[in-house]
């Protein structure tokens with residue numbers, strides 16, 4: 018499937034829903050068995066179209082994994098619960114990626130509820146499934162994969178304090194795992210009532226906080242708990258989220274109830290279409306337009322604005338609800354479009370590597386590796402959280418298209434499998450960057466032209 022499709026694919030009916038939940042284990046050797054926790058009668062579905070993954074329940078087929086993330090209390094467990102009790106044609110294995118030892122049981126008890134009590138689950142040792150415990154995490158998944166054939170979808174719920182980047186990279190980049198599973202997408206729950214406060218939480222080292230990263234890296238954003246905010250505020254929140262992440266599809270909901278096609282089997286890391294990226298850009302522009310009008314007489318637009326007695330807009334109901342334009346404005350989405358038949362992949366990668374690895378927009382000057390970064394450097398530091406694009410490399414036979422994917426410092430370029438859309442036939446491609454420090458677009462454009470040896474007009478930025 019293509020994530021660019023406006024309509025998500027429909028899932029086939031199931032003869033028997035089977036939920037595979039894993040029991041907890043104390044060490045890496047003690048791998049749990051998959052257990053059936055539910056046997057429920059089939060419910061008629063609206064379609065009979067089957068997904069590739071769903072029909073690939075046997076050995077030798079890749080299994081999709083969806084990462085479900087979001088800040089504490091945003092509704093991740095509620096979503097898991099909802100997915101597991103809804104009808105679909107997947108036999109789902111759930112991984113709870115816990116942090117610390119207090120929340121695990123509560124969360125595990127939330128999993129797989131459908132009237133029944135789930136008695137067994139997998140709680141990954143050492144909590145956070147990030148770089149420091151990557152090997153354990155990989156081992157756990159490898160062991161899990163030995164049970165292949167008993168399930169055909171993996172849902173991984175992160176802790177609310179997780180940076181989804183390292184977790185995603187495990188499943189996206191690990192060569193051993195890569196043969197068995199693929200990262201289908203990152204789904205981020207947003208607590209519509211509290212997200213603005215969460216985004217204000219500062220990290221001591223000046224790095225981006227987890228909520229910001231979770232929103233920026235999402236393929237799907239679920240604005241949850243809309244019952245706790247008024248409609249105007251939730252619409253504003255959607256606009257603000259789109260300004261941060263212009264490529265994620267966004268839905269508003271309560272109690273994490275979403276069409277399962279919105280979150281499962283979205284192939285976000287495979288199917289990238291130029292048209293889709295262009296649509297994201299158009300939506301973003303629309304959002305900006307309405308925000309600009311809105312902010313003309315509204316001091317909330319000032320990132321340093323603090324609400325208080327001096328506020329001259331007490332009538333604004335947003336004072337009682339999440340207030341507009343207080344999402345992390347340092348994170349933006351920027352789109353580069355190449356208006357040439359092809360571009361050099363080698364040159365592009367060179368440029369991309371500097372952006373991602375040196376955390377700066379390169380000009381002709383190389384960085385001084387040994388130099389301790391000043392406060393100003395830290396403030397201006399480029400932090401690209403997500404890259405998504407499609408290119409036609411000049412080094413390849415004409416017409417060949419490649420998909421560019423990046424999560425934090427990792428990136429991957431592989432051949433596109435989708436048929437080209439009109440946009441891809443016309444130009445050499447389009448790449449979207451989401452991150453902090455992308456505000457100076459002219460500098461970014463100049464840097465791109467320099468590295469890729471492009472004339473004015475051969476590349477544009479939005």
Ligand SMILES: Nc1nc2c(ncn2[C@@H]2O[C@H](COP(=O)(O)OP(=O)(O)OP(=O)(O)O)[C@@H](O)[C@H]2O)c(=O)[nH]1
Pocket residue numbers: 087088089090091092093094095096120124127176177206241242243244245270271272273
């Ligand atoms: N009012 C309201 N409450 C909700 C909604 N969605 C979830 N909740 C409640 O919010 C609380 C937290 O939801 P969870 O699903 O446990 O959130 P979580 O993200 O898994 O939380 P952590 O495990 O702490 O990170 C629970 O009491 C839910 O019942 C909603 O749309 N509206």
